[in-house]
Amino acid sequence: MNASKDIQPLIASLQQHGAGQARVALVLGSGLGLLAERIEKAKIVSYADIEGLPKSGVPGHAGRLVIGELGGVRVVAQQGRVHLYEGWSVFEVTRAVRAFAALGIDKLVLTNAAGGIARRFRPGTLMRITDHINMQGRQPLAREQRGAGSPWDAALGAALQQAADAAHVRLESGVYAGLLGPTYETPAEVRMLEWMGADAVGMSTVAEALAAHAAGVRVAGVSCITNLAAGISAGPLSHEEVMEVGRQTASDFCRLLEHAVPLLDRS
Numbered sequence: 001m002n003a004s005k006d007i008q009p010l011i012a013s014l015q016q017h018g019a020g021q022a023r024v025a026l027v028l029g030s031g032l033g034l035l036a037e038r039i040e041k042a043k044i045v046s047y048a049d050i051e052g053l054p055k056s057g058v059p060g061h062a063g064r065l066v067i068g069e070l071g072g073v074r075v076v077a078q079q080g081r082v083h084l085y086e087g088w089s090v091f092e093v094t095r096a097v098r099a100f101a102a103l104g105i106d107k108l109v110l111t112n113a114a115g116g117i118a119r120r121f122r123p124g125t126l127m128r129i130t131d132h133i134n135m136q137g138r139q140p141l142a143r144e145q146r147g148a149g150s151p152w153d154a155a156l157g158a159a160l161q162q163a164a165d166a167a168h169v170r171l172e173s174g175v176y177a178g179l180l181g182p183t184y185e186t187p188a189e190v191r192m193l194e195w196m197g198a199d200a201v202g203m204s205t206v207a208e209a210l211a212a213h214a215a216g217v218r219v220a221g222v223s224c225i226t227n228l229a230a231g232i233s234a235g236p237l238s239h240e241e242v243m244e245v246g247r248q249t250a251s252d253f254c255r256l257l258e259h260a261v262p263l264l265d266r267s
C-alpha cells in the first residue's frame with residue numbers, strides 16, 4: 001500500500017478547511033472532547049464534510065474537526081477517532097495524523113481514556129505517556145519506514161509536566177499499553193500487563209504515535225485514567241463509567257492542555 005496516496009484527498013480537504021496553518025494537532029479521546037469547546041475562533045467541520053476521513057461509530061466520539069486557537073496557538077483538534085476494533089485498518093486509523101504531518105504540522109498531542117494499572121492511579125488521574133507497549137498486533141509502518149526508538153518525545157513530555165505545574169494540575173507519568181479491544185481486559189491480562197511494565201491500558205493511540213513519528217512529527221500524549229483496570233477495580237467496567245469520569249476530569253484536562261499547547265509550540 002502506498003501510504004501517501006491514500007491521504008491525498010484528505011490533505012486537499014483539510015487544506016481547504018484551513019487546517020494547514022495549525023502548529024499543533026490534537027486527537028481527543030473518549031469523553032475528552034470538551035477541550036474542543038475551549039478552542040477560540042473555532043471553525044467546526046463535521047467529518048461528513050471532510051473527504052477521506054473514516055467516521056467512528058463509538059459513542060463519545062463526536063466526529064468533527066475543530067480548527068482555531070488554543071492558548072493563542074493555531075491548532076487542529078480531532079474530536080473523535082476511529083479504532084482498530086471497529087474494523088478499520090491500521091492505515092485508516094492513522095490517516096488523519098499522517099495527513100496532519102503532510103500538511104507540515106510537526107507536533108501532535110494524542111489523548112485517550114485508559115484503565116489504570118499502576119497502583120498509585122485513581123479514576124480521574126491524568127497520565128503523561130512516556131512510552132508504549134504495542135499489543136495490538138498491528139503497526140502502520142512499512143519496512144523502509146521503521147525508525148529506531150520510541151515515538152514519545154521527551155522534551156514535549158517535559159513541557160507537558162511544566163504546564164501541569166503552572167496550571168496546578170496533578171500529572172502522573174507512565175507507560176501506555178495499547179490492546180486491540182473492544183472487550184475490556186480480563187484480570188489475568190491486566191496482571192500480565194502490570195508485570196510487563198504497563199501503567200495504563202487502552203485501545204487506541206499506539207498506531208497514531210508510530211505513524212506520526214515515522215512522518216517526522218514530535219509526539220506527546222495524555223491518558224485520562226477513567227477506571228482502574230479489570231481485577232484492580234472491584235466491579236465490572238462500562239463505557240458509561242469511562243465517559244462519566246472523562247467528563248468529571250475535563251476541567252483539569254482542559255486547563256492542562258490550554259497551558260501546554262503554547263509550551264509545546266515553543267519546545
Ligand code: HPA
Nearest residue numbers: 113114115201202203229
Ligand atoms: N481498558 C481498556 N481501555 C480502556 C479502559 C480499560 O480499562 N478504560 C478506558 N479505556
